[in-house]
Amino acid sequence: MQxxxxxxxxxLWRMMSLIRAVEERIGDLVAAKEIKTPCHLSIxxxxxxTGVCAALDREDTVWGGHRSHxxxxxxxxxxxxxxxEIFGKVTGCSKGRGGSMHLAAPTVGLFGTVPLxxxxxxxxxxxxxxxxxxxDHQVAVAFFGDGATEEGHCAESLNLAAFYHLPVLFVCENxxxxxxxxxxxxxxxxNLAEMAQPYGIPGLCIDGNDACAVFEAARTAVTRARAGxxxxxxxxxxxRWRGHVGPAWDLEVGxxxxxxxxxxxxxxxxxxxxxxxxxxxxxxxxxxxxxxxxQREVEAAVDFARTSPLPDDSDLFRHxxxxxx
Amino acid sequence: MRRRTYAQAIREAHADLLRQDPRxxxxxxxxxxxxxxxxxxxxxxxxxxxxxxxxxxxSENATTGxxxxxxxxxxxxxxxxxxxxxxxxxxxxxxxxxxxxxYLFGGQVNVPVVIRSVINRGGEQGAQHSQALQALFAHVPGxxxxxxxxxxxxxGLLIAxxxxxxxVLYIDDRWLYEQEGDVPEGLYEVPIGAAAIxxxxxxxxxxxxxxxxxxxxxxxxxxAERDIDVELIDLRTIKPWDRNLLxxxxxxxxxxxxxxxxxxxxxxxxxxxxxVAGDLFHALKAPIGRVCLPDVPAPTSAPLERAYYVGAExxxxxxxxxxx
Numbered sequence: 001m002q003x004x005x006x007x008x009x010x011x012l013w014r015m016m017s018l019i020r021a022v023e024e025r026i027g028d029l030v031a032a033k034e035i036k037t038p039c040h041l042s043i044x045x046x047x048x049x050t051g052v053c054a055a056l057d058r059e060d061t062v063w064g065g066h067r068s069h070x071x072x073x074x075x076x077x078x079x080x081x082x083x084x085e086i087f088g089k090v091t092g093c094s095k096g097r098g099g100s101m102h103l104a105a106p107t108v109g110l111f112g113t114v115p116l117x118x119x120x121x122x123x124x125x126x127x128x129x130x131x132x133x134x135x136d137h138q139v140a141v142a143f144f145g146d147g148a149t150e151e152g153h154c155a156e157s158l159n160l161a162a163f164y165h166l167p168v169l170f171v172c173e174n175x176x177x178x179x180x181x182x183x184x185x186x187x188x189x190x191n192l193a194e195m196a197q198p199y200g201i202p203g204l205c206i207d208g209n210d211a212c213a214v215f216e217a218a219r220t221a222v223t224r225a226r227a228g229x230x231x232x233x234x235x236x237x238x239x240r241w242r243g244h245v246g247p248a249w250d251l252e253v254g255x256x257x258x259x260x261x262x263x264x265x266x267x268x269x270x271x272x273x274x275x276x277x278x279x280x281x282x283x284x285x286x287x288x289x290x291x292x293x294x295q296r297e298v299e300a301a302v303d304f305a306r307t308s309p310l311p312d313d314s315d316l317f318r319h320x321x322x323x324x325x
Numbered sequence: 326m327r328r329r330t331y332a333q334a335i336r337e338a339h340a341d342l343l344r345q346d347p348r349x350x351x352x353x354x355x356x357x358x359x360x361x362x363x364x365x366x367x368x369x370x371x372x373x374x375x376x377x378x379x380x381x382x383x384s385e386n387a388t389t390g391x392x393x394x395x396x397x398x399x400x401x402x403x404x405x406x407x408x409x410x411x412x413x414x415x416x417x418x419x420x421x422x423x424x425x426x427x428y429l430f431g432g433q434v435n436v437p438v439v440i441r442s443v444i445n446r447g448g449e450q451g452a453q454h455s456q457a458l459q460a461l462f463a464h465v466p467g468x469x470x471x472x473x474x475x476x477x478x479x480x481g482l483l484i485a486x487x488x489x490x491x492x493v494l495y496i497d498d499r500w501l502y503e504q505e506g507d508v509p510e511g512l513y514e515v516p517i518g519a520a521a522i523x524x525x526x527x528x529x530x531x532x533x534x535x536x537x538x539x540x541x542x543x544x545x546x547x548x549a550e551r552d553i554d555v556e557l558i559d560l561r562t563i564k565p566w567d568r569n570l571l572x573x574x575x576x577x578x579x580x581x582x583x584x585x586x587x588x589x590x591x592x593x594x595x596x597x598x599x600x601v602a603g604d605l606f607h608a609l610k611a612p613i614g615r616v617c618l619p620d621v622p623a624p625t626s627a628p629l630e631r632a633y634y635v636g637a638e639x640x641x642x643x644x645x646x647x648x649x
Contacts, residue, residue, distance in 0.1 A: 061398060095431025104430040111397045111434050116421055122387040123422065126394020126402075133350060133376065133400065140394075153417070156387030163382060320466050322427045322435030322490045 009280070012054060012211040013273045014290055016046040019070045020270060021291075021298050022079065026069070026086060026100075027247030029302070035086055037099030040067040040115075044209075044241035047269035048173050049074040051214025052141060052234075055222050058108055062141040063124040066101040066115030067173075071143050077105035079297060080304040089308035096311040097319070117178075118144055118151035121170070125157045128166035128231070139225045141169045147178030149192055158233070162199040167225035169218065170196070170233040173208060175240040177250075182257075196233035208236030209269040212276075239264035326507035334476035334508045335365040335497060338483035339403065341512050343373045346401055349487060350377045352388055353405030353441075361407035362443070363502045389415035389440065393423045393492070396438035401487050406442040409496065410453045415440075423492035424467030439486045441495040444535070446586070447630060452622035457587035459534075462494050463564035463596070469493045469517055470563040474538035476506035478561055481515030489517055496563075498536040520567035522574070526556035529580035529644055532571055534560045534593060537584040537616070537640075544640035555644060563593055568600070575601055579610035580647045584640050589617035614643040 023043050029035040042049070049070035053062065056075070064071040072082055077093065085092025086100045094102050101115040111127070114120060124142035131138040148154055149172060161168045172192055176183045183190060196203030202224075206217050214236055221232035241261065243250045251258060274287065329337065342349045355361030357370050357380040370378040381388045385406065392404035406412040412419070419440060427435045444457045463470045469491055473479040479497060486493035523538070524545055533541035538559040545555045556574050560566055575581050581601055583594040594615040601613060616639045624633055 094429060094433070097431055098429050102429045104433055106434050112426060112430055114422065116417060119390070119417060119422055122390025122418060123394030123397065125387060126391035126396070127398045129391050130395040130398045130400045153386055153390065156382070156384035157390070159382055160384055160387045160391060319428050319432035321469070322432060
């Protein structure tokens with residue numbers, strides 16, 4: 001798809017709006033104590049998952065962390081199954097064992113998200129390795145936050161992927177916070193994209209709140225990867241509106257950053273694309289119609305989750321080991 | 326029957342697997358370096374190409390993680406750690422990721438990876454080149470841990486591990502590499518989770534792991550000369566270990582000695598002893614004996630090493646003790 005394509009921008013808008021609506025709903029359900037598993041919301045950051053996944057094929061794989069509702073949905077994961085998972089239901093995408101932090105949708109290339117930051121970066125490299133060995137031109141995407149760049153996983157994986165020219169996109173969602181700590185409290189320089197250079201990987205610093213820009217950068221990186229030219233590192237700069245975990249705004253949980261938030265709220269990736277769509281001649285009513293459809297979809301998922309059964313006690317001992325296949 | 330060394334048997338398993346299954350590949354540090362792996366990987370890269378058999382940067386974490394990622398998307402990797410000690414740099418991908426993956430995602434995704442490591446005891450190699458850390462990994466649900474003691478099992482367990490569909494730690498021992506034994510041709514499996522009776526006996530059950538199974542065989546011969554009839558069991562799989570076979574043996578003999586060349590505290594021997602004491606207390610005619618390493622790091626200097634390592638003599642002394 002081209003960024004200027006008539007269908008691309010509306011689909012980016014709808015996906016971002018779906019992720020936002022789902023997460024706002026999850027936030028309310030957490031506040032109402034109907035959901036108990038820790039939920040890490042990506043509100044404000046929707047453009048990155050949306051833009052990157054729009055550049056991928058169904059067979060391409062994505063690997064995420066604890067803040068991965070957006071990755072799951074943007075890659076095509078089933079919304080009711082994700083909601084049921086967060087409710088701890090047996091109909092969930094991980095059958096009630098994973099919760100919000102452990103999502104899987106293998107049929108659309110999402111083989112698992114886990115909260116130990118950086119842990120899935122080498123796994124994505126392994127998917128790239130498998131792709132090279134099978135010559136199937138599948139691309140693997142590692143989504144990770146700025147905190148994960150401090151882990152050894154990241155440096156080791158960059159070298160491995162670069163050295164073997166593996167088809168991997170390293171997508172750093174730099175929201176400037178690792179739980180409560182700002183990047184400037186953890187790192188001497190704000191230069192994450194430069195991390196790629198010593199390994200011989202192109203490193204781009206892009207506006208992570210511009211879904212079209214993210215899509216364009218990802219598409220270029222995917223093309224490079226499929227052509228056997230190796231990995232790309234994309235630092236997508238964005239901002240986390242809410243707290244590290246839970247629905248509260250970070251201001252409410254004691255992270256004092258009013259000025260930053262005031263600076264970033266107007267950069268809302270959805271509002272930004274809304275303006276573009278209106279300029280292109282879409283009407284307010286049309287967008288309101290899309291919104292209403294999204295809300296219905298979200299409510300249907302919540303209903304499915306609520307009415308689904310909980311796992312049985314005997315389920316505790318299932319799936320520790322896979323049966324041989 | 327064909328005679329092969331333990332190291333040759335390991336190599337043969339790799340070669341047969343690489344030949345038979347295009348999903349199999351071998352990676353890790355030292356894969357192209359015979360100095361690291363004895364002859365157990367020798368020239369596999371020449372036979373199967375350096376794309377499928379590849380030496381890696383000094384990155385245990387990423388290499389192991391990448392093998393796990395490749396396994397998750399359908400490959401059958403064998404990742405190699407030339408010293409078990411080095412594998413600790415990859416504990417996150419092994420314990421946090423591979424072990425949990427099937428369970429966490431409700432069995433939709435599994436991790437058919439083999440993580441091979443070598444116990445490199447002795448030879449004045451010191452505390453960070455000698456450790457036998459199987460208990461650390463056997464503690465974790467979702468992992469399987471195998472420790473072959475014979476050339477036959479070295480080949481058959483590696484084949485079973487690659488075909489198992491779960492993360493399997495395959496731990497071999499440098500002190501066994503030159504041992505010869507019968508090794509069948511072709512792809513055969515030694516079932517994971519099944520121990521083997523090496524010698525039937527009626528006076529005492531002696532269960533041993535890995536290198537200690539070889540030491541136990543020597544001990545049993547010497548004890549037989551004195552009319553002490555030992556039933557020797559080679560455990561072969563550490564997790565999950567073969568309760569049925571061991572319990573039926575202890576039920577028969579009423580006495581148990583466990584020989585595991587790792588530290589005593591919190592180890593495999595402790596787990597077996599506690600299980601037998603808990604489940605078969607009334608069958609026991611004597612306290613359970615354990616032959617393990619003392620709880621100290623591996624020393625370097627030769628006299629200290631001699632004091633540290635246990636072997637046939639220690640097994641004999643412990644068997645005598647439980648027969649008193």
